[in-house]
Amino acid sequence: MNxxxxxRLEVHLPVRFWAKPVLGVxxxxxxxxxxxxxxxxxxxPDAAFDSQLFTWPITLDNFxxxxxxxxxxxxxxxxxxxxxGTVIIVVAFASTFAFAASVLRLRxxxxxxxxLLTTLMVPVASIVLPIAIMLKSFxxxxxxxxxxxxxxxxxxxxxxxxxxxxxxDSPRELFEAAVIDGCTAWQMFRHVAMPxxxxxxxxxAVWQFIVTWNEFFLALIVMTDNSHKTVTLAPMQYSGMYxxxxxxxxxxxxxxxxxxxxxxxxxxxxxxxxxxxxxxxG
Amino acid sequence: MFLxxxxxxxxxxxxxxxxxNGSLHPxxxxxLDHYRQVFQDPVFWRVLLNMFLWGLITIPVQMVIGxxxxxxxxxxxxxxxTFFRVMFFLPVITNVSVISIVWSQMYAPYYxxxxxxxxxxxxxxxxxxxxxxxxxxxxxxxxNIWQWTGFSMIMYVAGLNNIPxxxxxxxxxxxxxxxxxxxxxxxxxxxxxTRSLLLLGVIGTLxxxxxxxxxxxxxxxxxxxxxxxxxxxxxFVIGDLGYASALSTLVLLIALVxxxxxxxxxxxxxxxxxxxxx
Amino acid sequence: xxxxxxxxxxxxxxxxxxPVANGNENREITVWSWFITSTMQKSIKAFQEKNPGLKVTYxxxxxxPEYITALKAAAASNSLPDIIGLQPGSxxxxxxxxxxxxxPYASKEWGxxxxxxxxxxxxxxxxxxxxxxxxxxxxxxxxxQVLAIWxxxxxxxxxxxxxxxxxxxxxxxxxxxxxxGYIPMYQGAADGWQNENVFLMIxxxxxxxxTDQAQAGxxxxxSPALVSAMQCWMNLFKDHVFQExxxxxxxxxxxxxxxxxxxxxxxxxxxxWMQESKFPPPLSRYIQNMSGFDFFYLPALTQGGKSSPPVGxxxxxxGLTKNGAxxxxxxxxxxxxxRGDALQQALNDLNDLPSFSGFEPAGEITPNIKQMYDRFxxxxxxxxxxxxxxxxxxxxxxxxxxxxxxGTVSPEEALKRIQDVTDKxxx
Numbered sequence: 001m002n003x004x005x006x007x008r009l010e011v012h013l014p015v016r017f018w019a020k021p022v023l024g025v026x027x028x029x030x031x032x033x034x035x036x037x038x039x040x041x042x043x044x045p046d047a048a049f050d051s052q053l054f055t056w057p058i059t060l061d062n063f064x065x066x067x068x069x070x071x072x073x074x075x076x077x078x079x080x081x082x083x084x085g086t087v088i089i090v091v092a093f094a095s096t097f098a099f100a101a102s103v104l105r106l107r108x109x110x111x112x113x114x115x116l117l118t119t120l121m122v123p124v125a126s127i128v129l130p131i132a133i134m135l136k137s138f139x140x141x142x143x144x145x146x147x148x149x150x151x152x153x154x155x156x157x158x159x160x161x162x163x164x165x166x167x168x169d170s171p172r173e174l175f176e177a178a179v180i181d182g183c184t185a186w187q188m189f190r191h192v193a194m195p196x197x198x199x200x201x202x203x204x205a206v207w208q209f210i211v212t213w214n215e216f217f218l219a220l221i222v223m224t225d226n227s228h229k230t231v232t233l234a235p236m237q238y239s240g241m242y243x244x245x246x247x248x249x250x251x252x253x254x255x256x257x258x259x260x261x262x263x264x265x266x267x268x269x270x271x272x273x274x275x276x277x278x279x280x281x282g
Numbered sequence: 283m284f285l286x287x288x289x290x291x292x293x294x295x296x297x298x299x300x301x302x303n304g305s306l307h308p309x310x311x312x313x314l315d316h317y318r319q320v321f322q323d324p325v326f327w328r329v330l331l332n333m334f335l336w337g338l339i340t341i342p343v344q345m346v347i348g349x350x351x352x353x354x355x356x357x358x359x360x361x362x363x364t365f366f367r368v369m370f371f372l373p374v375i376t377n378v379s380v381i382s383i384v385w386s387q388m389y390a391p392y393y394x395x396x397x398x399x400x401x402x403x404x405x406x407x408x409x410x411x412x413x414x415x416x417x418x419x420x421x422x423x424x425x426n427i428w429q430w431t432g433f434s435m436i437m438y439v440a441g442l443n444n445i446p447x448x449x450x451x452x453x454x455x456x457x458x459x460x461x462x463x464x465x466x467x468x469x470x471x472x473x474x475x476t477r478s479l480l481l482l483g484v485i486g487t488l489x490x491x492x493x494x495x496x497x498x499x500x501x502x503x504x505x506x507x508x509x510x511x512x513x514x515x516x517x518f519v520i521g522d523l524g525y526a527s528a529l530s531t532l533v534l535l536i537a538l539v540x541x542x543x544x545x546x547x548x549x550x551x552x553x554x555x556x557x558x559x560x
Numbered sequence: 561x562x563x564x565x566x567x568x569x570x571x572x573x574x575x576x577x578x579p580v581a582n583g584n585e586n587r588e589i590t591v592w593s594w595f596i597t598s599t600m601q602k603s604i605k606a607f608q609e610k611n612p613g614l615k616v617t618y619x620x621x622x623x624x625p626e627y628i629t630a631l632k633a634a635a636a637s638n639s640l641p642d643i644i645g646l647q648p649g650s651x652x653x654x655x656x657x658x659x660x661x662x663x664p665y666a667s668k669e670w671g672x673x674x675x676x677x678x679x680x681x682x683x684x685x686x687x688x689x690x691x692x693x694x695x696x697x698x699x700x701x702x703x704x705q706v707l708a709i710w711x712x713x714x715x716x717x718x719x720x721x722x723x724x725x726x727x728x729x730x731x732x733x734x735x736x737x738x739x740x741g742y743i744p745m746y747q748g749a750a751d752g753w754q755n756e757n758v759f760l761m762i763x764x765x766x767x768x769x770x771t772d773q774a775q776a777g778x779x780x781x782x783s784p785a786l787v788s789a790m791q792c793w794m795n796l797f798k799d800h801v802f803q804e805x806x807x808x809x810x811x812x813x814x815x816x817x818x819x820x821x822x823x824x825x826x827x828x829x830x831x832x833w834m835q836e837s838k839f840p841p842p843l844s845r846y847i848q849n850m851s852g853f854d855f856f857y858l859p860a861l862t863q864g865g866k867s868s869p870p871v872g873x874x875x876x877x878x879g880l881t882k883n884g885a886x887x888x889x890x891x892x893x894x895x896x897x898x899r900g901d902a903l904q905q906a907l908n909d910l911n912d913l914p915s916f917s918g919f920e921p922a923g924e925i926t927p928n929i930k931q932m933y934d935r936f937x938x939x940x941x942x943x944x945x946x947x948x949x950x951x952x953x954x955x956x957x958x959x960x961x962x963x964x965x966x967g968t969v970s971p972e973e974a975l976k977r978i979q980d981v982t983d984k985x986x987x
Contacts, residue, residue, distance in 0.1 A: 019354045019357075019358030019359065020358065020359060020362070022354065023351065023354050023355065023359070023366055026351065027366065027369055027370065030369070030370060030373070030428070031369065031372070032388070032395070033373070033376075033381065033384040033385060033388065033428070034372050034373065034376065036384050036387070036388075036395060037376065037380050037384055040384075046820070046821055047821070048817055048821075049387065049393070049814060049817045049818050049821065049823075050821075051387070051393055051394055051395050051397065051398035052395075052398060053395065116288070117481070117485075117537075117541050118534060118537045118538045118541050119288045119289075119292055119534075121484065121485050121488040121489060121533065121534070121536075121537030121540075121541075122291075122292070122295070122488070122489075122530055122533055122534055122537070123488065123489050123490075123491055123509050123510040123513055123514075123530070123533065124489065124491065124510075125491060125510055125513045125514040125517060125518070125526075125625075125629075126291075126295055126513050126517070126526065126527070126529075126530030126533070127291035127292075127294075127295065127530075128629060128632075128633055129294070129517075129523075129632065129633055129636045129637075130290055130291035130294035130295065131287065131291055132633035132634070132636055132637040132639075133294075133636055133637045134286070134287070134290055134291075135637070136637035136638065136639050137637075141637075141639055149287060150287050153286075153287035153288055154287070154288070158482070158485070161478050161481055161482060162437075162478055162482075165474040165475065165477060165478040166440075166444065166474065168474055199440045199443060199444060200440065203436070203437070203440050210374065210375050214375070214377060214378075216492070217629065220621070220626055220629060220630055221629065221630055221633040221634070224592075224619055224630070224634070224639075224641075225617075225619075226617070226619070235377070235379060236379075236620075236621065236622040236626055237597055237620055237622075239379055239622060239812075239813060245813075245839070246383060246813045246817055249379065249380070249383075249813070250380055250383075253376075253377040253379065253380045256377065257375055257376060257377065260375040261368070261372070261375060264368065264371060264375065265364070265368050268364065268367050268368065268371075268436070268439075269364065383813065383814070386808070386809070386810065386814060387814070389805075389808060390805060390808070390809065390814075391803075391804045391805040393743060393803075393818060393823060407804075407805075408804050408805075409804055409805045409808075410804070410805030410807070410808030410809065411808065412750065412805070412807070412808025412809075413749065413750070413805045413806060413807025413808030413809070413966065414807070414808070414966070415966050415968050418808070421808075495625060497750075498750055498808070499750065499751075499752070501750055501752075501807070501958075501959075501962050502749070502750070502807045502808075502962035502963065502965065502966045503959045503960075503962040503963035503966060503968060503969065504959060505966075505968075514625060515955065517632075518625065518628050518629055518632055519624075519628065519951055519955065520951045520952045520955055521650075521654045521951055522952070
């Protein structure tokens with residue numbers, strides 16, 4: 001049905017005329033929950049669950065409350081440290097591994113790849129306990145490495161899937177030429193593979209950043225001490241049984257999402273890089 | 283080092299599934315008892331069905347919507363490109379606690395957001411899909427699609443930008459436009475992205491937990507139970523770790539089978555020499 | 561302010577660089593719970609003032625999934641704090657092996673007759689689920705609660721409604737509320753605990769204590785009174801006493817919020833709900849001094865029946881972990897929490913009712929709140945038990961109630977499923 005609609009539209013009207021209206025209308029519907037979220041964060045608490053999308057007057061009180069009541073800077077610092085650490089490790093390992101699997105085709109990588117992938121699919125609830133036991137035996141409870149290492153371990157396979165797909169997709173001739181030119185594997189990685197997969201790497205980094213920034217379950221069991229807590233642990237005090245303050249909850253979650261939004265908005269334009277490098281390749 | 287964080291938990295879980303019901307540490311060896319219980323448990327089959335529906339609906343729908351949006355953004359917008367890319371991605375970076383509350387409010391009859399606006403055209407919602415056992419899983423799937431389509435979109439955006447521009451030109455010279463250009467040229471070229479999304483979609487499906495936990499907690503009466511919530515309930519609420527471990531091991535097996543199927547099915551395409559059109 | 565923020569930022573940075581040194585002279589007591597942070601901080605302050613040199617570090621978690629996950633992970637890896645918040649029955653039983661018996665501590669602190677000061681329902685719940693021959697107390701109760709139906713007095717007045725005395729009253733009150741655009745009785749039926757609470761109100765008006773015997777395996781779940789209770793439960797949905805779509809709704813935050821805002825006529829909550837009047841900033845004019853609200857017990861749902869007795873028990877208790885038993889100071893704080901300065905602070909915030917007799921909330925308590933408080937306290941000694949000893953049975957009841965409410969399972973079939981689980985659990 002969709003298909004024929006598409007086709008009919010196409011006959012009568014070139015895509016470029018309806019592209020923007022379609023995007024605009026879709027976006028409008030898509031944004032309803034987001035608008036509601038922002039609007040609740042700006043409401044006085046006694047109007048939090050009014051069913052209108054907007055209410056008047058708006059207030060910044062909720063933001064003031066959550067900033068006043070939480071050492072947000074400490075939490076942000078912790079999150080930033082843990083997240084950057086994880087992203088660096090994940091990107092470094094995943095890109096070299098994907099390179100090895102895809103280009104060098106080292107023996108056994110497929111097996112390793114498959115097993116890594118499989119383990120990813122287990123719900124976190126099943127592995128929380130063994131991870132807690134392990135971290136305790138390493139003495140890593142309430143340490144940064146106690147979060148960075150498991151995050152990285154769980155993030156790497158995911159990253160490999162994405163980077164490898166892009167690596168598989170890049171022209172083999174380039175690598176073959178590099179081999180003929182006498183490039184070492186490392187040179188090939190740096191000068192041939194890296195530029196090709198840059199969009200994927202950026203993507204993986206952003207993705208890992210978002211996931212780590214928002215991760216909750218492991219942070220909960222690893223960081224029990226206030227000075228080490230990450231930002232995701234702060235909102236729960238506003239959503240608890242017996243003490244629900246949705247307006248404050250929405251406010252703090254908006255604050256937490258802002259760095260992600262900025263990062264993403266800043267980085268998404270680098271996806272263009274892929275287009276350019278593709279053109280240069282000829 | 284990294285393998286330690288994955289392999290140890292897996293072994294722990296598998297060995298736990300073969301032992302008694304200690305609520306913290308596995309006790310005596312009981313063999314396959316837990317597995318027998320799992321297979322006799324009607325809730326397990328319900329979970330399996332729900333997970334199947336979840337993957338079957340979520341993954342393709344996200345791909346189609348995300349891919350279409352990506353295509354429209356990349357090919358037919360210029361200055362508003364960044365705007366659209368950012369806005370459609372917003373749900374992905376929105377916290378699940380907010381999403382669960384907002385969507386529950388959307389679905390709610392007569393104090394909800396949708397109701398507030400449809401009443402102007404004389405409609406009265408009489409029930410929440412979240413409270414209807416036959417609808418609840420679809421209501422949750424819709425939320426999930428809403429949240430993650432932006433992810434498919436940005437993957438396709440990256441993929442589209444990875445297509446060398448001379449290919450576009452070549453296709454146009456051949457007279458491929460619009461729909462035919464999309465189906466004949468772009469879709470095949472994006473197949474690596476699609477494959478990744480399929481794999482990630484399966485992973486995402488099996489790992490789903492917070493959105494369901496927060497919105498329905500698997501209810502009413504297990505109607506929206508999924509692996510994440512059921513394992514959590516058995517292991518943490520009821521305290522039957524043996525049973526929870528058996529469930530986890532089965533998830534692991536399902537995951538393994540799915541991964542192998544994907545690798546076998548796409549194995550031919552993994553051969554780099556046949557793949558590129560140009 | 562600015563300097564303060566910079567200092568925080570710097571100390572944050574310092575934390576990044578140096579592992580936190582444990583060399584402070586304050587002896588530390590660690591506590592985990594789902595108890596509201598702001599109130600707990602007042603309790604801690606009061607305790608620390610009386611006990612210089614001691615420092616209590618409190619970690620707050622949401623109850624589910626956060627708290628139960630953190631607790632289980634810490635228990636499995638032997639990193640529990642000194643004191644943990646627990647509910648009697650199933651939750652306490654899951655951690656029994658990590659806890660120390662508290663009777664010796666209590667007797668030493670308060671003398672051998674200390675149990676006579678504890679409300680009977682609380683005392684009874686403390687040993688729920690213990691193995692036979694084990695009469696130890698693994699937790700001590702801090703606060704108790706009584707379940708009740710709260711209603712918005714102002715809405716009732718405006719619509720000329722009175723507290724329902726019969727089921728017909730209840731249905732017509734609900735109808736009148738709905739007709740005027742209010743939510744009749746908000747039920748967060750997606751939350752198992754809220755359904756349990758209402759069901760226990762119903763079952764205990766039909767036959768007090770029967771659910772207790774059923775969960776202990778002494779009477780079958782499909783006893784006539786329980787079948788009848790299940791039917792009454794189903795009728796509350798069918799007759800639109802609960803709002804439409806209740807099964808998809810949650811009690812917190814949505815229900816409590818809408819109720820406080822004055823959009824709901826009635827809601828099944830309990831004595832703990834009074835604390836909302838102390839939250840800053842006040843959620844609404846109705847909730848200021850609780851002037852817009854009052855409570856009643858569920859009227860008789862059957863012809864010629866009785867209205868519900870108070871149902872309730874321990875809201876929250878605390879256990880001393882084996883780690884905590886090695887910390888000589890930990891007991892002091894636990895004692896203060898259940899029967900001392902720390903408890904007093906919680907009561908002043910109207911957090912809930914005490915478990916030991918002889919306490920009164922102090923500070924800014926209006927006469928209206930005081931009279932509600934006194935009514936709850938007067939009813940607490942005769943409260944019926946609301947807790948379950950075995951989590952699997954509570955879970956089975958939750959599912960059965962949701963199944964019956966959605967119309968997919970008949971009351972008899974639902975009760976049979978609970979019976980099956982009970983048989984298996986007690987085997």
